Amino acid sequence: MSFRVRAANGEDFKSIYQMAKLTGGGFTNLPADRATLVGKLARSDASFARKEDTQGGDLYVFVLEDPKAKKIRGTCQVFGQVGVVQPFYSYHISNLTQSSPELGKTFRNQLLTLTTDLEGSSEVGGLFLHPESRAGGLGALLARSRYLFMKLHRQRFGERTLAELRGVMDEAGNAPFWDALAGRFFDMSFPEADEFNAVHGTRFIADLMPKTPIYVSLLAETGRAVMGLPHPTGRAALRMLEQEGFVFDRYIDIFDGGPTVTARTDDIRTIKEAREDAIVEIGDGGTHKVLAAAGRLKDFRACCASIKKMKTGVMIDAEAAELLEVGVGDTVTLVAR
Template sequence: MSYRIRAAGPDDFRAFYDLAKLTGGGFTNLPAEKATLEAKLERSEAGFSRVGENPSDDLYVFMLEDFRTGAIRGTCQIFGAVGTDRPFYSYLISTLTQKSEELGRIFRNQTLNLTTDLEGFSEVGGLFLHPQERAGGLGMLLARSRYLFIKQHRPRFGDSVLAELRGVMDQAGHSPFWDALGGRFFGMTFPEADEFNAVHGTQFIADLFPKSPIYVSMLPESAKAVIGQPHPTGRAALKMLENENFDWDGYVDIFDGGPTVTARTDKIKTVVEGDWLLVGGTNGGGDNTMMLATGVMHDFVCCYSHASQNENGELIIDAEAMEMLGVGPGDRVLAVSR
């Protein structure tokens, strides 16, 4: 398989934009808006170039590249720490219990509480795979490559990581959660609000959203039914996150009600299981498939390889992976089983 993950650069703008146009909307981290995507690539370049070993408001954008043709077939992103330059808002679902002595009943009502609890978390997001490539484990390669990058540059990331999944919307791109809640305060459709957020950020939420809890029972059934539910196309992504030890603790996106899942950084499965191994050579690589990564910052590269270990514990990898990674015998790679 000749696909590899590499750091994005300014020359990737056209491919980045073409991927964004395929998302179908509701994808805040990948809007089909040229100026915003150009700014993302500039911010990513600054993140890869920053000197220092501490969490900061960095963005790292990666590309899935066909090494043989140079074609870009997917992308993903990591944010070093959210909420450092502007508030990072979520709704937290809570339960309010009240008892009426006169009625002899206990009432339990769920509420949505506007919160910035997740500030300082790192974030994985912006994962999108070309519709024609959704087979062969490329989505998993995109997703897990981010955790290898985090492990390799651990001081740059927070103690916890979050992932926001796109919520449920109809074929026209409208969100029943937004229509029942945000749309009533802003007079904007969901596509309009989502586009505004992607370009300008969430400060308008702080300015205009109600700070008091929202009673879920007061929302229409169409909205209640989708709170905490991922878009049908995001169910596989949620499963991959759960396999990496991410959990849902009741946080939902303020726009579409999709779930926000979190994990302790050092408990993420790929981070835990990834190990540095020496490359011993190549002879076809063996029957096992592993994910391998090497390179610091701009030079980060990740790919699949057929691999085995020799009697000295060194990795024997296939020739194509050796070429894509730019490594040879005696070099170290970060390796994890597929």
């Protein structure tokens, strides 16, 4: 496999913008807005250049690259800490039980409460694969490369990591959850609100939304039915997150009602199982299929590799060594595929 994941740079803007236009909307972290994407790449450059190994409001943007064909076929992002510039809002689904002795009945209701519970967490997001490249394990490479980057730069990330998944939308780009709740307080459609949010953040929601808990039973059935459900195109992404140890803890997106899943950072499977090893030989590799990563910050690289365990390190296949830009004596971080 000739693909690798590396840090994005300004020259990748055109490819990232083209992919953003293919998302179909609802990808807050990958809006089809030129100025916003330019700003994201500039913020990413500054984050990769920051020297202090501490957690902060960083954004790291990566691309999936075929160096030989000189094509970009995917992108993903990692946020060092959410809620630094603006509050990070979610709805939390809770239960309220009330009894009436006079009626002899018990009523159980669900409530939606606007919270900032997840502030301070790191976030993985913005993952998008070009439609022509959604096969051959490239999705797993792109997704899991983020965790290898976090492993190599652990002090830059929090104790908890979250991922937001796009919620259910119809073919016209409207979100039933938005129409059932937030749309009643705003004079704009979901696509308009989503575009505004991607550029300006969620602060305007908090300014105008009611601060008191909302009874779910008061929402239209179409809105209730999609709470906590991912967009059909995001089901595979949710499965990959669950395989890494992420769980749904009843937090949902305030716009489209999509699920927010969380995990203790050190318990994410790729981070927990990844190990460092020294390269002692470059050759045909071996029978062990792994994901491999090397390099710090903007020099980070990740790819699929074949290795063979040796007495004092590993043999790695020549193509992987070229993609990672490593040689004998260098250290690589490896995790089973």
